[in-house]
Amino acid sequence: MTQPLTVVVLVKHVPDAKEERVLAGDPPVVDRSSGILSELDEYAVEAALQLTEARDNAEDRVLALTMGPAGAAGALKRALQLGAHGGFHVLDDALAGSDAWVTARVLAAAVERIARHAGAPVDLVLTGMASTDGETSLVPGQLAERLGLAQVGLASSLALDDDAASLTATRDTETEVLEVVAELPAVVSVTDRINTPRYPNFKAIMAAKKKPVQTWSAADLGLDAEAVGFAGSLTEVLEAVPRPPRSAGRIVVDEGEGGIRLAEFLVAEKLV
Amino acid sequence: MNTELDEEYQDLSDTVRDFADEVIAPVSAQYDEAHAFPYEIVAQMGEMGLFGLPFPEEYGGMGGDYFALCLALEQIARVDQSVAITLEAGVSLGAMPIYRFGTDEQRRQWLPQLASGQALAGFGLTEPEAGSDAGGTRTTAKREDGQWVINGAKEFITNSGTDITRLVNVTAVTGTAQLPDGRTRKEISTIIVPTDTPGFRAEKAYSKVGWNASDTHPLSFQDVRVPAENLLGEEGRGYANFLSILDEGRIAIAALATGAAQGCVEESIRYAKERTSFGQPIGANQAISFKIARMQARAHTARLAYYDAAARMLAGRPFKTQAAIAKLVAGEAAMDNARDATQVFGGYGFINEFRVARHYRDSKILEVGEGTTEVQLMLIARDLGL
Numbered sequence: 001m002t003q004p005l006t007v008v009v010l011v012k013h014v015p016d017a018k019e020e021r022v023l024a025g026d027p028p029v030v031d032r033s034s035g036i037l038s039e040l041d042e043y044a045v046e047a048a049l050q051l052t053e054a055r056d057n058a059e060d061r062v063l064a065l066t067m068g069p070a071g072a073a074g075a076l077k078r079a080l081q082l083g084a085h086g087g088f089h090v091l092d093d094a095l096a097g098s099d100a101w102v103t104a105r106v107l108a109a110a111v112e113r114i115a116r117h118a119g120a121p122v123d124l125v126l127t128g129m130a131s132t133d134g135e136t137s138l139v140p141g142q143l144a145e146r147l148g149l150a151q152v153g154l155a156s157s158l159a160l161d162d163d164a165a166s167l168t169a170t171r172d173t174e175t176e177v178l179e180v181v182a183e184l185p186a187v188v189s190v191t192d193r194i195n196t197p198r199y200p201n202f203k204a205i206m207a208a209k210k211k212p213v214q215t216w217s218a219a220d221l222g223l224d225a226e227a228v229g230f231a232g233s234l235t236e237v238l239e240a241v242p243r244p245p246r247s248a249g250r251i252v253v254d255e256g257e258g259g260i261r262l263a264e265f266l267v268a269e270k271l272v
Numbered sequence: 273m274n275t276e277l278d279e280e281y282q283d284l285s286d287t288v289r290d291f292a293d294e295v296i297a298p299v300s301a302q303y304d305e306a307h308a309f310p311y312e313i314v315a316q317m318g319e320m321g322l323f324g325l326p327f328p329e330e331y332g333g334m335g336g337d338y339f340a341l342c343l344a345l346e347q348i349a350r351v352d353q354s355v356a357i358t359l360e361a362g363v364s365l366g367a368m369p370i371y372r373f374g375t376d377e378q379r380r381q382w383l384p385q386l387a388s389g390q391a392l393a394g395f396g397l398t399e400p401e402a403g404s405d406a407g408g409t410r411t412t413a414k415r416e417d418g419q420w421v422i423n424g425a426k427e428f429i430t431n432s433g434t435d436i437t438r439l440v441n442v443t444a445v446t447g448t449a450q451l452p453d454g455r456t457r458k459e460i461s462t463i464i465v466p467t468d469t470p471g472f473r474a475e476k477a478y479s480k481v482g483w484n485a486s487d488t489h490p491l492s493f494q495d496v497r498v499p500a501e502n503l504l505g506e507e508g509r510g511y512a513n514f515l516s517i518l519d520e521g522r523i524a525i526a527a528l529a530t531g532a533a534q535g536c537v538e539e540s541i542r543y544a545k546e547r548t549s550f551g552q553p554i555g556a557n558q559a560i561s562f563k564i565a566r567m568q569a570r571a572h573t574a575r576l577a578y579y580d581a582a583a584r585m586l587a588g589r590p591f592k593t594q595a596a597i598a599k600l601v602a603g604e605a606a607m608d609n610a611r612d613a614t615q616v617f618g619g620y621g622f623i624n625e626f627r628v629a630r631h632y633r634d635s636k637i638l639e640v641g642e643g644t645t646e647v648q649l650m651l652i653a654r655d656l657g658l
């Protein structure tokens with residue numbers, strides 16, 4: 001029997017893209033008081049579940065990690081309902097305004113702390129390809145660098161070798177499909193092509209209520225308040241404005257030459 | 273007093289809502305148009321555990337309860353009543369009688385495959401001359417050499433002819449009881465008939481006004497022989513047993529109808545904001561906004577009615593009248609909302625592929641099936657001592 005595998009999945013709580021986004025605070029940031037698990041992170045959770053289910057080792061662990069305000073517990077809950085075994089929440093008012101640089105720093109500290117907490121090394125960190133709010137896609141690379149681990153970005157397939165010493169992933173670029181191999185432990189971000197995330201069933205919803213969630217402050221992770229949040233960030237949001245309402249557009253009444261007018265429009269806008 | 277959902281119910285409801293919007297809604301019009309049974313959707317619902325919601329885990333269920341099933345039905349029926357009735361009939365009429373009245377052996381034999389959605393069961397009650405008046409039942413089952421020999425016919429049986437239908441629970445006359453006043457009464461029993469039994473036939477599917485993707489057939493039984501142990505529940509108790517199944521089922525149908533009514537509201541709000549006429553969205557006119565406000569009031573009322581009936585049932589209190597009220601108001605809410613929604617949609621409301629047009633065709637049966645509106649009124653009046 002192979003060693004148990006510990007997979008940490010980064011999950012982010014984001015505003016529901018189906019609803020209107022609201023800016024609040026000074027400096028203004030997107031209001032995250034209500035939201036959902038970032039849909040792109042569901043692919044990472046599913047990938048982790050499929051990897052461990054394929055191994056069929058009852059001691060394997062899929063652990064969800066989030067950093068964010070109290071509402072981020074919702075993202076953890078969803079990950080637990082999907083099948084993660086436990087959750088970790090980095091929760092601290094001092095974290096507000098953290099940019100990708102700080103976020104990666106906090107999450108790296110949390111991953112190391114999880115290894116100590118679980119009494120086992122973290123073998124794999126899975127992330128989505130981007131968050132559906134900030135969309136910087138910067139965190140996975142920085143996290144791998146801080147942890148000193150191999151990084152595979154934008155995997156559209158992922159498999160472990162038999163003894164879970166290495167992984168094989170497919171990367172789709174605009175011009176080619178690459179097959180890459182990396183030794184574990186590693187950080188892998190997955191795309192929305194890697195799988196079809198499941199829907200949690202009622203049994204899993206009930207079971208999730210009993211799964212452990214550990215909450216840590218920045219200090220618990222050995223981080224100073226000055227090193228995180230607005231204070232520790234390298235980038236600063238100077239201004240955030242709501243997206244302007246969509247303009248009314250131009251209405252062309254088809255009087256027999258609608259097709260020609262449409263073609264003219266496309267040519268004028270250099271769309272064809 | 274609280275009608276807010278507990279967290280796990282809310283999470284289940286939200287999850288099924290997402291599934292309905294993302295998986296079912298995009299293909300509903302196609303299945304409806306083709307009158308095709310949605311096997312793929314049923315399989316996915318099975319994986320999600322929806323067919324096992326009210327059953328214990330030891331029988332392959334989710335360990336939930338009947339209210340959880342109702343919440344799922346409401347969310348699915350918003351977008352597709354055919355899929356919702358497939359689930360409703362599969363659980364409440366197909367599997368539930370086996371769970372409620374079956375022996376442990378019958379439960380172990382049938383429930384795991386039914387609870388996983390890999391197999392479906394039908395409930396063969398209605399006959400050409402027997403619906404809510406079960407005394408008119410003509411199908412007979414006679415004991416012969418350790419077997420039941422069944423002859424007769426059934427009408428309007430949901431889920432009875434799909435590729436994954438494995439059995440039908442059939443009510444049949446098994447004897448005559450002598451009443452104290454000298455009159456006689458038919459004794460009715462329920463018998464499990466596997467669909468591969470010789471002499472059993474699911475006849476040609478009906479051409480229905482709505483619920484086109486739901487599977488409905490007349491059934492015929494010609495010397496159908498099944499083992500004596502296929503008796504479901506006590507001999508002669510079939511009538512009482514299916515009445516209790518129908519009482520529960522009314523709550524589930526009320527939940528389904530509530531979903532239909534809410535689906536009409538949602539579609540109407542969207543369209544009223546989107547569609548402009550005389551320079552403004554049509555929703556800016558009170559003729560439209562008041563209509564939609566009234567639709568919302570109907571859906572809300574229907575929901576409270578079925579929540580109440582379900583709460584009573586789960587608490588083990590009498591719920592027959594509340595279930596009848598829920599079925600009555602929810603069925604009417606669905607039909608009334610469908611009529612109003614098609615009006616909001618104007619010409620598009622008359623085009624089959626539009627969801628509100630489908631609700632218009634689908635909702636009529638909610639005033640008829642599982643006890644007509646008149647039967648519900650009869651039950652309520654009886655409870656009032658009238």
